[in-house]
Amino acid sequence: MMKFKVRDGNFIKSENSTNKMMYHVIIALLPIVIFSFYKNGILPVVKGYGNILSMFRPLVMVIIPMIVGVFVEYIYYYIRGDKKDFNYLINESFAMIPGLFIGLIISLNTPIWLVIIVSIIASLSKVLCGGFGKNIFNPALFGVLFITLFFKSFVGGYLNLYEIDTISAATPLANLSANGGILDYNSAVGTYGSLLNFFIGNIPGSLGETSSLLCILGFIYLCINKVIKFRIPLYYIAVVFIISLIVGLCNNLGIWYSLFHVLSGGLLFGAIFMATDPVTTPISKFGQILAGILLGILTMSFRLLTSYPEGVLLSILIINVLTIFINKLSIKINFNKLLKGIIIGFLMVLVIVFSLLVGNYLKNERVKQVDFIIDSKVVGNKTTYRARGRGYTGNNAITLDITFLGDKIVDISLVKSTETYIGLVNNANYLNIIVDNQDNLDDIDTVSGATYTSKYIKQLVGKVVEYHENN
Amino acid sequence: MERVHIDVKNKFKIDDKISQYIKPQIIYVPLENKNGVVYKHLVKEGDYVYKGDVVAINEDIDFPIHSSVSGNVISGTKKLISNGKKIKCIVIENDFKERYKNKLGAKRVLTNYSKEEFLKMLKNSGITGLGGSDFPTFLKYNVSCDIKCLVVNGVECEPYISCDKAIMRNYAEDILEAIDAILEIMNIPYSIIAVKENDYETITSFNNYIGTYPNIKLYGMPDAYPSGWERRIINTIFGVDYDKYPTEIGYLVSNVSSIYAILELLKYNRPLTERVITITGSGIKNPVNVKVKIGASIQEIIKYIDGYKDIKNPLFIAGGPMMGNSLPVDDVVITKDLNCILVIDDDYDKSLPCIRCGKCIGVCPVGIMPVCIMKNYNNYAKLKDLKPNKCIECGLCSYTCPSKIEVREFVRLAKDTVIKHDEV
Numbered sequence: 001m002m003k004f005k006v007r008d009g010n011f012i013k014s015e016n017s018t019n020k021m022m023y024h025v026i027i028a029l030l031p032i033v034i035f036s037f038y039k040n041g042i043l044p045v046v047k048g049y050g051n052i053l054s055m056f057r058p059l060v061m062v063i064i065p066m067i068v069g070v071f072v073e074y075i076y077y078y079i080r081g082d083k084k085d086f087n088y089l090i091n092e093s094f095a096m097i098p099g100l101f102i103g104l105i106i107s108l109n110t111p112i113w114l115v116i117i118v119s120i121i122a123s124l125s126k127v128l129c130g131g132f133g134k135n136i137f138n139p140a141l142f143g144v145l146f147i148t149l150f151f152k153s154f155v156g157g158y159l160n161l162y163e164i165d166t167i168s169a170a171t172p173l174a175n176l177s178a179n180g181g182i183l184d185y186n187s188a189v190g191t192y193g194s195l196l197n198f199f200i201g202n203i204p205g206s207l208g209e210t211s212s213l214l215c216i217l218g219f220i221y222l223c224i225n226k227v228i229k230f231r232i233p234l235y236y237i238a239v240v241f242i243i244s245l246i247v248g249l250c251n252n253l254g255i256w257y258s259l260f261h262v263l264s265g266g267l268l269f270g271a272i273f274m275a276t277d278p279v280t281t282p283i284s285k286f287g288q289i290l291a292g293i294l295l296g297i298l299t300m301s302f303r304l305l306t307s308y309p310e311g312v313l314l315s316i317l318i319i320n321v322l323t324i325f326i327n328k329l330s331i332k333i334n335f336n337k338l339l340k341g342i343i344i345g346f347l348m349v350l351v352i353v354f355s356l357l358v359g360n361y362l363k364n365e366r367v368k369q370v371d372f373i374i375d376s377k378v379v380g381n382k383t384t385y386r387a388r389g390r391g392y393t394g395n396n397a398i399t400l401d402i403t404f405l406g407d408k409i410v411d412i413s414l415v416k417s418t419e420t421y422i423g424l425v426n427n428a429n430y431l432n433i434i435v436d437n438q439d440n441l442d443d444i445d446t447v448s449g450a451t452y453t454s455k456y457i458k459q460l461v462g463k464v465v466e467y468h469e470n471n
Numbered sequence: 472m473e474r475v476h477i478d479v480k481n482k483f484k485i486d487d488k489i490s491q492y493i494k495p496q497i498i499y500v501p502l503e504n505k506n507g508v509v510y511k512h513l514v515k516e517g518d519y520v521y522k523g524d525v526v527a528i529n530e531d532i533d534f535p536i537h538s539s540v541s542g543n544v545i546s547g548t549k550k551l552i553s554n555g556k557k558i559k560c561i562v563i564e565n566d567f568k569e570r571y572k573n574k575l576g577a578k579r580v581l582t583n584y585s586k587e588e589f590l591k592m593l594k595n596s597g598i599t600g601l602g603g604s605d606f607p608t609f610l611k612y613n614v615s616c617d618i619k620c621l622v623v624n625g626v627e628c629e630p631y632i633s634c635d636k637a638i639m640r641n642y643a644e645d646i647l648e649a650i651d652a653i654l655e656i657m658n659i660p661y662s663i664i665a666v667k668e669n670d671y672e673t674i675t676s677f678n679n680y681i682g683t684y685p686n687i688k689l690y691g692m693p694d695a696y697p698s699g700w701e702r703r704i705i706n707t708i709f710g711v712d713y714d715k716y717p718t719e720i721g722y723l724v725s726n727v728s729s730i731y732a733i734l735e736l737l738k739y740n741r742p743l744t745e746r747v748i749t750i751t752g753s754g755i756k757n758p759v760n761v762k763v764k765i766g767a768s769i770q771e772i773i774k775y776i777d778g779y780k781d782i783k784n785p786l787f788i789a790g791g792p793m794m795g796n797s798l799p800v801d802d803v804v805i806t807k808d809l810n811c812i813l814v815i816d817d818d819y820d821k822s823l824p825c826i827r828c829g830k831c832i833g834v835c836p837v838g839i840m841p842v843c844i845m846k847n848y849n850n851y852a853k854l855k856d857l858k859p860n861k862c863i864e865c866g867l868c869s870y871t872c873p874s875k876i877e878v879r880e881f882v883r884l885a886k887d888t889v890i891k892h893d894e895v
Contacts, residue, residue, distance in 0.1 A: 001800050002801045004786055006555075008797070010792060010877075011786060011788055011815060012793060012870060013820075013869075013872075014870050014872075017875065018874045019823075132824055133826045133874075226830075229829060283828075283829035283843070285829075285832070331840060331843055334857075
């Protein structure tokens with residue numbers, strides 16, 4: 001009689017394993033890392049900017065958080081008296097994965113010490129929840145959110161050395177947001193070349209987010225290997241497309257406006273790689289569809305209705321929190337197909353209603369914009385206009401009194417401003433400079449540190465001059 | 472629902488030939504079947520039994536078990552059966568004479584039976600669902616409403632099992648004949664044989680003869696798991712669902728092995744004493760489909776087919792790799808429900824934490840949420856919404872889990888929790 005080992009369970013297992021899934025994600029991210037190394041490291045050097053040190057900066061930004069992640073987990077388990085070897089940390093706890101994401105979503109010019117802090121916060125947010133598989137938040141996003149909240153002034157810009165010199169604007173979305181969410185093609189896209197640049201990734205932005213092409217290739221790769229919850233990015237991107245299409249149509253903008261929204265601001269990167277993180281997103285199909293639609297609505301709300309242009313990060317973190325409720329809901333109505341259909345249908349209707357409301361709201365805001373002269377007074381031969389205009393922080397952020405004597409401006413004074421860096425403008429005596437150079441407004445340099453504020457002041461003055469001449 | 476095709480890493484060479492080993496020294500008749508149905512023994516130590524004599528009976532439904540050999544009853548013992556339980560058995564020593572008490576073996580015209588006669592014969596011959604359910608066939612066929620179609624299940628969807636396939640390829644003509652006879656006796660308009668759509672050889676072997684039988688059609692089921700599940704077959708062919716049994720909506724589903732057993736019954740009017748099982752796996756020297764006496768010990772048969780190959784961590788599995796049970800010894804009684812013995816290497820990796828990827832939900836054929844059931848397997852209040860009782864224990868959740876967690880075992884525990892709570 002032969003004796004055999006006994007065990008429960010079934011006796012044939014799929015080839016798929018958690019290990020393989022994680023390595024598939026790394027493989028899908030690798031082209032993006034290489035591309036960003038080329039774009040932000042090699043290309044500026046080739047063009048004559050920076051040195052060997054700056055060339056490797058993109059790689060350093062990726063590798064340091066990965067190493068820090070592993071060490072933080074090592075130390076955490078060491079202190080808890082539950083020492084783990086590096087094989088466990090790398091192959092079973094996947095301690096380096098949050099680091100990889102951090103490198104790809106953080107600004108290129110963030111100081112290294114801050115990068116280390118992000119990584120520590122990220123890894124702690126994971127291990128304190130109970131380690132791999134139990135964390136509530138996407139660790140990388142949590143870390144980045146933490147520093148945007150507490151270390152905002154230290155976070156560097158997105159532009160690499162070459163871009164700093166050639167592109168005056170910030171990221172495309174910051175540019176759009178500063179203009180109230182609605183811009184014409186030339187200002188929104190033209191500044192960065194064409195939409196093709198958005199697609200390939202030749203625009204300013206964090207390391208991972210710029211190349212839509214590589215993100216899409218990664219998506220295809222991950223879908224073929226059945227690694228990710230593909231419904232989340234599909235619905236997410238579709239909803240962003242629909243909302244921006246309707247908002248664009250309300251404002252007489254073409255389909256380029258939707259593509260612009262889809263291709264910029266790390267939407268594809270976030271949707272494909274971060275919103276599909278298995279641990280922190282809903283488990284059922286229904287939950288995933290729900291999450292995708294909500295993500296789309298949230299992201300577009302952030303982009304169009306707040307001054308916080310990059311809504312992807314925050315949307316995903318919000319969905320991380322909601323996941324527990326979405327899971328509960330999908331358990332409750334798991335066997336009720338009709339109700340599932342009704343909820344998704346209702347959300348789609350909500351998406352359309354929301355887009356129409358937002359579209360019209362933005363249109364009205366733009367109409368208000370034209371009405372920039374609030375008051376005008378004539379005293380003797382002097383005419384004084386009180387004009388209100390857009391600033392970096394909002395639509396009516398700057399109010400000026402501009403006094404004309406004949407055709408010439410004799411005085412500009414600031415009545416009210418909600419701008420953050422208005423102090424810099426005052427210090428630079430910028431208003432007087434405008435008065436002195438009123439014939440050559442275009443040649444006046446902006447105030448460094450308050451580029452946008454000074455630019456808008458200049459624009460407002462220009463508009464008032466035009467108005468004065470026409471009357 | 473995601474269609475899951477199970478990839479098999481190692482294929483074990485097994486041909487269509489059905490070998491025979493029908494001369495066991497001793498046979499065992501367990502007094503409880505794998506579903507826990509108890510049989511009462513009707514013979515005692517020292518009795519002489521003929522082949523085909525009733526030795527035990529399920530008194531509730533008057534359903535018999537027969538001796539598959541002739542010989543003397545010796546003292547009873549406890550033996551392992553396919554579900555891993557040790558059950559008290561009647562032991563009969565084979566005298567190799569194969570004697571029947573009365574000459575039942577007269578050949579008759581297959582269709583020369585009334586429906587009532589046929590049902591009575593099904594009962595008296597002890598035919599059960601040979602696909603593995605061990606559900607008495609006469610109960611299934613005894614329906615009051617009109618049957619629209621007889622569906623013959625030839626989809627063996629579990630990897631490695633090939634006994635039904637071997638029967639279909641070898642006895643295609645006989646099976647068609649049997650189906651035709653059943654259609655006439657039971658007054659069923661037509662029949663559909665469901666086979667795997669990519670099993671060309673089986674399809675060809677049916678196509679050679681099917682022209683003679685206008686009422687029988689072939690249907691190709693996708694090569695996926697669990698395509699052989701009754702509910703899945705009915706849903707794929709007819710696009711309808713049913714509540715508990717397919718006969719409610721007029722469809723009668725029978726396994727091909729059962730159909731073949733019915734043929735032998737109609738032809739020779741003999742009780743069920745033999746069946747074909749698959750013995751395969753990396754730990755078996757010569758994988759075969761072999762016709763065996765019901766009640767024989769696997770140990771003896773494996774010796775007959777040249778025994779084991781040396782492998783590192785052999786597991787002895789009664790049933791297929793998805794739904795079978797791992798057993799501690801090979802001294803196991805062949806019961807009517809046992810269709811496969813698998814000896815494979817245990818390449819079990821230790822499991823990682825659940826990453827909530829939701830793959831088990833995506834593949835579940837009954838649409839429950841295995842991962843949520845697993846997390847709450849002890850919590851009755853939460854299990855109410857999760858309905859673990861719908862689980863058919865197909866094992867796809869455990870198969871697909873990237874963290875190699877035995878999800879199904881937790882669902883089984885959850886079922887127990889619900890049952891226990893409902894009893895209280």
